[in-house]
Amino acid sequence: MSQNFDAIVIGAGVIGISTAFHLAERGLKPVILERKEIGYGATGKSSGLVRMHYDLEVESRLAWESFQYFRNWSERVGGECGFRRTGFLHIEPADHETQLRKNVQMHQRIGIPTEVLSGNDVKKIAPYLRTDDIAFAAYEPESGYADPMLTANSLLTAAKECGAVYIQDCEITGAQISNGKVTGVQTSRGDFSAPIIINAAGAWAGKVSELFGVSIPLGTWTHDVVHIRRPAQIPDHLTVIDSSLSMYFRPDSGNLTLVALEDDSRLDEPAEKDLGYVAKDFVERAIERICARIPAMEEGSLHSSHVGRDGLTPDQRAIIGQAGPEGYFLATGFSGTGFKLSPAVGLCVSELILDGKSKTVDISGFDPMRFERGEQLKGENDYGFIWRNAST
Numbered sequence: 001m002s003q004n005f006d007a008i009v010i011g012a013g014v015i016g017i018s019t020a021f022h023l024a025e026r027g028l029k030p031v032i033l034e035r036k037e038i039g040y041g042a043t044g045k046s047s048g049l050v051r052m053h054y055d056l057e058v059e060s061r062l063a064w065e066s067f068q069y070f071r072n073w074s075e076r077v078g079g080e081c082g083f084r085r086t087g088f089l090h091i092e093p094a095d096h097e098t099q100l101r102k103n104v105q106m107h108q109r110i111g112i113p114t115e116v117l118s119g120n121d122v123k124k125i126a127p128y129l130r131t132d133d134i135a136f137a138a139y140e141p142e143s144g145y146a147d148p149m150l151t152a153n154s155l156l157t158a159a160k161e162c163g164a165v166y167i168q169d170c171e172i173t174g175a176q177i178s179n180g181k182v183t184g185v186q187t188s189r190g191d192f193s194a195p196i197i198i199n200a201a202g203a204w205a206g207k208v209s210e211l212f213g214v215s216i217p218l219g220t221w222t223h224d225v226v227h228i229r230r231p232a233q234i235p236d237h238l239t240v241i242d243s244s245l246s247m248y249f250r251p252d253s254g255n256l257t258l259v260a261l262e263d264d265s266r267l268d269e270p271a272e273k274d275l276g277y278v279a280k281d282f283v284e285r286a287i288e289r290i291c292a293r294i295p296a297m298e299e300g301s302l303h304s305s306h307v308g309r310d311g312l313t314p315d316q317r318a319i320i321g322q323a324g325p326e327g328y329f330l331a332t333g334f335s336g337t338g339f340k341l342s343p344a345v346g347l348c349v350s351e352l353i354l355d356g357k358s359k360t361v362d363i364s365g366f367d368p369m370r371f372e373r374g375e376q377l378k379g380e381n382d383y384g385f386i387w388r389n390a391s392t
């Protein structure tokens with residue numbers, strides 16, 4: 001016998017849980033069906049950077065709406081998300097100065113607190129950084145990072161308090177469609193019925209989508225991360241995306257610094273492939289680059305490393321919207337940057353489902369069918385792809 005719900009959310013990552021939370025807040029009874037456990041996918045491995053600097057306006061708008069949750073989490077959601085304001089610096093190579101200045105103007109129009117700093121200004125707020133190669137950088141004093149597992153767990157608690165149900169060890173294996181409308185799913189734990197189904201299955205969303213007869217061009221992004229113990233002379237530091245060195249880093253608890261690289265990802269490994277270990281020489285490359293930006297890190301020591309995987313689309317931007325049978329929605333393909341967007345994405349998807357259109361931010365540009373039409377999303381003042389293979 002089938003269990004009946006108002007909506008079925010596939011996947012207990014931060015996107016699926018946020019969507020379920022917002023649907024439940026509006027009075028629906030959704031069920032979240034998770035193949036493994038909460039945070040098993042990208043969410044549990046995420047670096048958790050929370051910043052608004054994007055070259056595509058709709059992403060900055062989603063990040064800014066989400067930021068209203070992160071900085072006010074206990075009132076808006078309840079529990080904690082581990083947000084820590086560190087200040088955020090975005091460094092671009094010298095030939096991107098015009099783009100960066102225009103992007104900062106766009107962010108300021110949205111209302112985001114941000115400005116362009118000179119290399120000297122950067123040195124004043126972060127004397128531990130090597131700045132002789134920095135002529136300009138974008139600065140967001142309010143930004144920082146949050147804890148993705150605390151975020152996902154507190155969203156889940158809040159969703160359950162509003163009536164959502166969570167079932168783990170429950171793999172979706174089939175779709176039920178009647179007269180062009182979704183009616184439910186088959187799973188490893190029996191059948192579930194609902195007139196609305198949201199595919200938020202992360203790197204596995206392409207395979208899940210095939211069950212509904214909807215093909216999406218979803219590859220994967222496999223990303224290595226290293227933690228370094230900081231020397232005593234660097235008690236803390238900013239959160240930084242340093243695209244001139246193709247790297248990002250942020251402080252972490254326990255005097256650690258998290259470092260990862262933009263040009264060292266493994267693109268399009270099978271979603272099912274074991275995550276294994278970080279790539280050969282990754283740790284050496286990451287340490288070399290962090291020492292190039294923070295010379296005192298030479299005195300640091302290696303702590304640990306890990307690997308995570310997210311879904312990657314051809315334009316490295318999310319897939320969000322209705323496609324295929326009536327009642328079927330996708331919220332996936334976040335291409336390594338979905339954590340900081342997740343509160344607003346869940347809100348906008350709930351608006352799309354319940355009001356026919358998202359009002360908080362217009363997410364129509366993330367239309368799943370754009371690739372079929374030969375369209376790709378591109379920043380208004382484009383920096384190019386963030387993620388590159390080691391060889392490209």
Ligand SMILES: Cc1cc2nc3c(=O)[nH]c(=O)nc-3n(C[C@H](O)[C@H](O)[C@H](O)COP(=O)(O)OP(=O)(O)OC[C@H]3O[C@@H](n4cnc5c(N)ncnc54)[C@H](O)[C@@H]3O)c2cc1C
Nearest residue numbers: 011013015035041042043046047049172202308338339340
């Ligand atoms: C190493 C790393 C660092 C990152 N750093 C940042 C960052 O600093 N800032 C930022 O904003 N973003 C970052 N991201 C990206 C961000 O974490 C992801 O975009 C986001 O977590 C995606 O969430 P999700 O819910 O879409 O997917 P996931 O968290 O992957 O969740 C999908 C879930 O679906 C489940 N599932 C799959 N198939 C099925 C099925 N058939 N039946 C039932 N369940 C199924 C999976 O088990 C999984 O739990 C990073 C990602 C990684 C991997």
